Amino acid sequence: MVTQAGAARRSRSKFELYMWFFTRVSGILMLLMGAYSIIYANLMGGRGVMDAGAELRWAFFPISFHVSSTDVELTPNFQNPFWQFYSLLLFAFAATHGANGIRVILKDYVRHPVLLAWLNAMLFVLWLAIMGAAVYLVFAAQGA
Amino acid sequence: MSKLARVSIPQAIAYRGGQPMTAWLLHRLAGIGIVLFVGMHVFAGFILYAIPGGTANTVANALTEFYEARPMQIFVLFAVLYHGLNGLRIVVLDMWPSLHRYHREAMWVQWAVFLPLFLIPAFLIAIGAKVG
Numbered sequence: 558m559v560t561q562a563g564a565a566r567r568s569r570s571k572f573e574l575y576m577w578f579f580t581r582v583s584g585i586l587m588l589l590m591g592a593y594s595i596i597y598a599n600l601m602g603g604r605g606v607m608d609a610g611a612e613l614r615w616a617f618f619p620i621s622f623h624v625s626s627t628d629v630e631l632t633p634n635f636q637n638p639f640w641q642f643y644s645l646l647l648f649a650f651a652a653t654h655g656a657n658g659i660r661v662i663l664k665d666y667v668r669h670p671v672l673l674a675w676l677n678a679m680l681f682v683l684w685l686a687i688m689g690a691a692v693y694l695v696f697a698a699q700g701a
Numbered sequence: 702m703s704k705l706a707r708v709s710i711p712q713a714i715a716y717r718g719g720q721p722m723t724a725w726l727l728h729r730l731a732g733i734g735i736v737l738f739v740g741m742h743v744f745a746g747f748i749l750y751a752i753p754g755g756t757a758n759t760v761a762n763a764l765t766e767f768y769e770a771r772p773m774q775i776f777v778l779f780a781v782l783y784h785g786l787n788g789l790r791i792v793v794l795d796m797w798p799s800l801h802r803y804h805r806e807a808m809w810v811q812w813a814v815f816l817p818l819f820l821i822p823a824f825l826i827a828i829g830a831k832v833g
Contacts, residue, residue, distance in 0.1 A: 581792050584788045584789070584792065585789070588789065606831065608826075608830060608831050609822050609826045610774050610826045613778055613826070617739075617777075617781065622746070622750075651739070655732070655735060656736075658733075659736055662732075690743055690747040690751070693747065693751050694743070694747060694750060694751070697751070698750040698751060
């Protein structure tokens with residue numbers, strides 16, 4: 558016999574467990590993906606051409622906007638479906654990791670449950686909006 | 702699950718938690734900083750490139766100029782690198798709990814890795830040098 562409150566608590570703790578796991582996995586993957594981006598930026602013709610700022614911008618979010626101010630040839634190496642998919646994946650990890658972090662911080666400091674629910678709802682809307690913005694920037698605004 | 706503590710701000714400042722407290726505070730501040738500034742940058746980019754006439758938008762241009770300034774780039778580098786390395790330390794200690802015996806040493810190792818990884822690119826960004 559499972560009480561409703563008990564079931565709610567269990568499903569909530571399951572959610573926390575999944576988010577805990579996701580935070581660790583996405584964090585490690587983001588570090589590895591950033592290192593891979595920097596190495597490949599140099600292999601793809603960025604060596605001696607990109608400045609440190611451009612390399613780090615490319616590492617954080619490998620989108621052709623981020624290196625268009627340097628002298629590298631954008632096509633085909635820096636602007637192709639592989640990096641589009643890669644940057645969207647990296648952004649999805651980053652946005653979800655960040656939104657979850659803000660959710661944890663809100664839970665730490667906001668004591669009023671109704672206010673907390675509203676703030677979480679706003680956070681979810683912001684997460685959806687920024688994911689939509691990223692999809693647009695990566696796939697539709699390339700080369701604008 | 703954190704417990705709700707009722708402490709005043711002076712009490713909170715006077716609390717001397719040492720290295721672990723510094724790590725927790727920097728991790729949290731860096732995390733909030735990344736969400737705020739990178740989120741702002743993405744929305745500014747969206748206004749610039751996705752909205753008709755957006756390239757003339759004063760607010761989006763001001764936000765982009767602010768974000769692209771060298772001090773801001775160095776701040777973002779600090780925040781991302783610190784948050785990443787500190788997170789990696791936490792993951793390693795969580796994966797192998799027996800290492801908790803050396804958790805203070807782990808923090809010093811973290812600083813030893815962090816400082817060159819941060820200071821060298823920060824210097825290169827500051828002077829705008831080509832690398833590779």
